Amino acid sequence: MTTHQLLPLEQVRPGMILSDVLLDARGQVLLPQGAVLTENMLSLMPRHGIEMLSIEAPPLSPEEQAALQESYRTRLAHLFRKHDPADTDDAATALLLSYVSNYRLGMEAGAGTGAAA
Template sequence: MSIIHRQLALADAEAGMMLSDDLLDGQGHVLLPQGSILTEQMLTSLKRHGIASLRVVAGELTPEQEAERHAHFRMRIERLFRNLDDTPANTALRRYISTYRLSRS
């Protein structure tokens, strides 16, 4: 099953929520790793670090929802590439975008 992510303002984050991605500071250093469960102390510390928003886990998709989402992205990718020829560069780009989008959906 795919995980549903939500981008939240730090003010809307609550203790007990799980980070869906590594949380980085302005220099790219990991403040909290993916999967961390937020605590009140962490939220206070993040405010001091100037963090404005973060991504949290909001739930999981059912297999039916996941299939719908994949179909939607496949259709969008088809539309994006509808007028392009099958040159190696276009084929590679299409494959890269498809792999990226369908594995993250």
């Protein structure tokens, strides 16, 4: 899972990596996604009105990743607590749960949420 963090320009350091394409106010590409920032690049940002940058976050440890996945499972179970997987008339909710689970957990619905796939 690729994560990013939105940082004020003052907190961005050389060597950090852009997580998104950097555009100026007119939509012109200043830097591509994945660009490794240099001191020179950072010094030019204020001239283009750039105040915040989307930076790739450091990778999570396996323990942090497991904790994040568990928090997503818990949140999904709470959000879909009234959904009955056996109710065939509630296909829309089952589909929504499937999409959200796949997006958040990278898996089919049902694994850890109490819903059928």
